Amino acid sequence: MDHEILRVEKIRKSFTKRVLWRVEDVKAVNDVSFTVGKGTVFGLVGESGCGKTTTARCIAGLERPSGGEIIFQGDAIGHLNAKAFRPYRRRLQMVFQDPLDSLNPRYSVRSTIQEPLDIHMRLTRKDREARIQDILKLVGLRSELLSRYPHQLSSGQQQRVGIARAIICDPDLVLLDEPTASLDVSVRGRILELLLDLQERLGITYLLISHDLGTVHFVCYHTAVMYLGFIVEIGVTRDLFKHPQHPYTEALIGARPRLRGRTCGKERRVLIKGEIPSPMHLPSGCLFHPRCPQVMPICRERRPELVLCADDRMVACHLYGTPEDTRSVAEPTAGGEAAEA
Amino acid sequence: MEKETTRKGAGPLETPQGVVLHIADLRVVFHTYVGTVHALSGIDLDLREGKITGLAGETGCGKSVTAKAVMQLLPSTAEVLSGRILFGGEDLVRKTPSEMDAIRGKRIGMIFQNPRAALNPLFTVEEQLYFLLHRHEHLGRKEARKRSLALLEAVRMGGAKKRLRSYPFELSTGMCQRVMIAMGLACSPKLFIADEPTTGLDVTVQAQVLELFKHLVYEVGSTALLITHDLGVIAETSDYMGVMYGGRMVEFGTTEDLIEHTLHPYTQGLLRSSFTGEDDDELHYIPGVVPDLRRPPSGCVFEARCAVCVEECRVSVPDMIEVENGHRVACFQAGAAGIADGGKAGSTRGER
Numbered sequence: 001m002d003h004e005i006l007r008v009e010k011i012r013k014s015f016t017k018r019v020l021w022r023v024e025d026v027k028a029v030n031d032v033s034f035t036v037g038k039g040t041v042f043g044l045v046g047e048s049g050c051g052k053t054t055t056a057r058c059i060a061g062l063e064r065p066s067g068g069e070i071i072f073q074g075d076a077i078g079h080l081n082a083k084a085f086r087p088y089r090r091r092l093q094m095v096f097q098d099p100l101d102s103l104n105p106r107y108s109v110r111s112t113i114q115e116p117l118d119i120h121m122r123l124t125r126k127d128r129e130a131r132i133q134d135i136l137k138l139v140g141l142r143s144e145l146l147s148r149y150p151h152q153l154s155s156g157q158q159q160r161v162g163i164a165r166a167i168i169c170d171p172d173l174v175l176l177d178e179p180t181a182s183l184d185v186s187v188r189g190r191i192l193e194l195l196l197d198l199q200e201r202l203g204i205t206y207l208l209i210s211h212d213l214g215t216v217h218f219v220c221y222h223t224a225v226m227y228l229g230f231i232v233e234i235g236v237t238r239d240l241f242k243h244p245q246h247p248y249t250e251a252l253i254g255a256r257p258r259l260r261g262r263t264c265g266k267e268r269r270v271l272i273k274g275e276i277p278s279p280m281h282l283p284s285g286c287l288f289h290p291r292c293p294q295v296m297p298i299c300r301e302r303r304p305e306l307v308l309c310a311d312d313r314m315v316a317c318h319l320y321g322t323p324e325d326t327r328s329v330a331e332p333t334a335g336g337e338a339a340e341a
Numbered sequence: 342m343e344k345e346t347t348r349k350g351a352g353p354l355e356t357p358q359g360v361v362l363h364i365a366d367l368r369v370v371f372h373t374y375v376g377t378v379h380a381l382s383g384i385d386l387d388l389r390e391g392k393i394t395g396l397a398g399e400t401g402c403g404k405s406v407t408a409k410a411v412m413q414l415l416p417s418t419a420e421v422l423s424g425r426i427l428f429g430g431e432d433l434v435r436k437t438p439s440e441m442d443a444i445r446g447k448r449i450g451m452i453f454q455n456p457r458a459a460l461n462p463l464f465t466v467e468e469q470l471y472f473l474l475h476r477h478e479h480l481g482r483k484e485a486r487k488r489s490l491a492l493l494e495a496v497r498m499g500g501a502k503k504r505l506r507s508y509p510f511e512l513s514t515g516m517c518q519r520v521m522i523a524m525g526l527a528c529s530p531k532l533f534i535a536d537e538p539t540t541g542l543d544v545t546v547q548a549q550v551l552e553l554f555k556h557l558v559y560e561v562g563s564t565a566l567l568i569t570h571d572l573g574v575i576a577e578t579s580d581y582m583g584v585m586y587g588g589r590m591v592e593f594g595t596t597e598d599l600i601e602h603t604l605h606p607y608t609q610g611l612l613r614s615s616f617t618g619e620d621d622d623e624l625h626y627i628p629g630v631v632p633d634l635r636r637p638p639s640g641c642v643f644e645a646r647c648a649v650c651v652e653e654c655r656v657s658v659p660d661m662i663e664v665e666n667g668h669r670v671a672c673f674q675a676g677a678a679g680i681a682d683g684g685k686a687g688s689t690r691g692e693r
Contacts, residue, residue, distance in 0.1 A: 047543035154630065184399040184570065189614045189626030196624075211543060214615070218624065255548035257573030259600055259612065272545055274499070275515050 005173055005205050006036040006059065011068030011078065013054050017280065026279050028054040030229040031068070033306075036173070036222075041199070041206040043220030043237060045213060045252070049276055051229040052209045053097075056175045059207070060094045061085045073172065090120040093166035097178040099158035103150040110146040113164045120169045131168065138201075139164045139194060156187040160194070167198060176208045180215055192219060213256050217241050225249045228279055228287045231306060235313035245315045248272075248288045286318065294319065356427045361532055361564040362388040362411065367424030369406055369415065376635040380406045380419070382588045385661065388532065393558055393565040395575030395596065397611065398585035401631055404568045407585075408534050410434075411566075412451055413441045428532065447477040450525035450563075454537035456517035460509040466493075466520050467505040470527060477528045492523040496553060515546040519553070526557055533558060533565040539574060551578050572615045576600055584608045587632050587642035590661065594668035604670040607643045641672070649674045 013029040029051040036042040044052045057063040059070055061077065070078040077088050093116075096102035103112055113135060117128055136143055139160045150158055159179060166174050179195065180188040192215065198204060210216050216223055217237055224234040225248065233246040244250040251272040272291045277283055283290050289299040298318050309320040356363040369381040381403045388394050396404045409415050411426055413433060426433040429448065436444070445451070453459040461469055470489040474480045480488060486505070493501035496519040509517055518538060525533055538554065539547040555578055558565045567579050575582050576596060583593040584607065592605040603609045610627035629646035632638055638645065641654040651674060659671045 047545060185572075185611060185615045186399060186627040189624055193624055193626070213544070251545060255544040257544075257547070257551070257571060257577045259573055259576045259615070273549075275513055275546055276543075 003037045003039075004035050005038040005073060006207070007071040008032060008034050008055070008059065009069045009071065011055070011058055011065040011070060013051075013058055013063060013065050024280050027282060028229055028279060029058065029065070032226070032229070032231055033068075034224050034231065034234060036205060036207060038172075038205055039199075039203055040222065041208055041220045043216040043223035044207065044209045044226060045211060045216050045223060046226035047211060047252075047276055049228075049279065050226040051279075052226050053177055054229075055226075056094065056177055056207065056209050060092060060175055061088065062094075090116075090169045091172045092175070093169070093171040093173075094175040094177060095159075095162050095166045095179050097181055099155055099162050099182070100150055102162055103158060105150055107149075108146065109141075109148050109150075109153075109161050112150075112161055113168055116165060116169050135164045135168050138167070138198065154187075155183055156191060159183065159191055163191075163194065163198070167202065167204065170202070171204060173205045173207065176206055176210075178210055178212075179208070181210070181212065188215070195219075213241075213253060225252065228276065228282060230287060230316065231314075232288065232317070233313070233315045234306070235310075239313065245309055245313065245320060246288075246317045247292050247294050247319075251291075251293075286316075354427060354430050354432060356430070357387065359390050360387045361390050361428070362386070362566070363425075363427040364407070364411070365425045365427070367407070367410060367426065368422040369403075369410055369424075370420050370422055371416075371418050372420065373418060378634045379637045380588050380634060381410070382637060384424070384585075384588075384590055386583060386590065386593075388564050388566055389581065390564050391559070391562060392580040393555065393567055393578055395567045395569065395579030395582040396585060397569065397572055397575050397582060399570060399611075399631060401634070402585040403588040404570075404585055405536055406588075408451070408536050408566065408568055411532075411534065412445060412449060413438075443477075446473055446524075446530075447528045448530050449532045449534065450528070450530035451534040452518070452521040452525045452536065452538050454540055456521045457509060457514060459521060460517055462509055465506055465508055466512075469520075470505075470524060473524055473527050488527070489523075492527055493520075495526075495557065496520075496523045497549075498523075515542055515550065518542065518550055522550070522554060522557065526561055526563070529561050530563055533561075533563045534568070535565060536568045537570070538567070540569070540571070547574070554578065572600075572611060584611065587637065588634055589642055589671065591643065591672070592668075592670045593661070594670075598668045602668070604664060604668070604675045605643075605672045606647050606649055606674070610646075643672075647674075 010031045010033050011029060012031060015026045015028060017024045017026050032055055044055065046052050054063060058065045065078050068078065069076050072088060072092060077085065110132065113132060114128065117123060117131060123131060133143060141157060141160050141164065145153065145157065153161065180191050183191060196219065199206060208216065208220055220237045223237040223240050224231045225246065227248050233240065233249045240249065241253055244253050272293065274291050277290060285301045286299040286304055289295045292299065296318060304316045304318045306314045306316045307320060309315045364384055364386040367381055367384040371378040371380055384407055396407065398404050410421065411433060413436060421434055424434065467486060467489055470492065471482065471485045474485040474488055489505055490501055493504055498504050498516060498519050512520065535554065539550050542550060551574065567575065569575060579596050581594065582596045582599050583590050584605065585591065586607050592599060592608045599608060600612065603612060613625035614627060627646055632642055632645060640656050641659050644650045644654040647654065653673050659673050661669045661671045663669045664675060
């Protein structure tokens, strides 16, 4: 694919946890593969602890995957050391979940957004100043805020600073880790609008990580649903929401609180039982089988693989094909379409 | 269920018929070193018996302050300027701390936003439930254990027996919240306040907790106040809802009325900006920022961000007026709001 910007190939990440003398393996990410097309927004959803943030941190070079490869613009970047990774950092940036926690409290806004410039682009003082002013205008911050410190800003402004820091070096791919999770609804709308506007103007590709299905539905063209470190379903967001195939996706989408519809009777909501099992002791067979409403005997024994079940849709569930089926040809194509609604 | 009558006090202390908690003209200020913050400027709220009332609004609009004022848990910087909180024929504002101790946990249960932080990390679930049951119900160890077990089963906690001996850190957040709900309902309180009970929980767990909450509140015959910024949660759970903004109640009515026939421009803005992925959403948000409550505006609090404000809004504060059967709104432009807004909200009003 000539349009792809990022390809993740079967990455795994496990952490070792010591409990007294026992050493246990926590498998955070297991064989996750997907492709992100240039100029699109790719969503990664799932409940907390499903490995979405770890996946992003692996891509951003903040964690080194235990296995698999990450191809970014044709280069394998999965196993580079910090120094070799440096040239890619300019092109691959991340916006973090909690805007206040991710900003250095002792750096003023100016120092925060200037730092990447000093590291990656050696500009003259004049150019640098011009660049900072441009970026501020882009993210909608007034220039008198430059001398402020993070705690003096509102949460919306803090997140704008986080975004400014990420985009100031003209990245090609920005990883958004729950960019709106801690914001009020009205602020959330504005930050999303800003992100989409920036994407249009600068041609950035986003990988959006969120547990907020509303945001994902609104912003992403393709979405992958993760559960316990595995991708269970991947497809075009709108189809995925309308016709979820995997029982987990269905439950996740059904569990969203809705504004209207309570009056329409009890049809909604396949309430799934229980909580996510511990990633230290993964269930046998299909990971979702202890909570699945449609569990079959085979689910307890064999782990289903991701198979192509419809156009542009892959599902890992025994309801849609057995492991004997040939593993589908390729990852779904995240084509060049823009993602705006 | 109906053990406690609301008729202990007489005359002015009596709450209206069918109302468990009656808040009238509650004003609370915080004295901070950057000035006096007018957190609540005259809140009126009635909680109907056996119903769940939701309170919505953005951060800093005074939802939690209202709940804390009811529980008399306001920090020392707060001052209640005026107002009455009538509960069971008594005015909670005038209660002494020790009198409040007898009410909190017994007649008013409360659960907090972060369940892990609200539980004591040094004690097991059983001990924490025992403290509560011993203090308010005078139960001994044995009976307390029996009751605790029943409570944990009521909140559908798997392996209740084992969980009694667990410390909070051994439980997941969803389980901690279940323990909190169990503690809140342990003494079958007349009033149950839940402050952001599902914020920070995953959607599947949130759905379970809400279902449980609803079920238990109705079963115990309690009355609940549910505070959340998530309108979806309120729409799913509550019978009545109030929308707060800048320390004032701007709209109140049945949940259905508020969502289907929204009158206040702020409520409309909130509803439109909380897209839930139900249909082809459009991106909406409310322009501007929340007012600085150190210097509350002289007119309507929402005036600066309102699309339909008129001269009158700048000058005087709109009162809550009843538009129809229990649906009250504080807006001079209540009728016109929908027209300027266009879209769905406008068309529903056209039909009415």
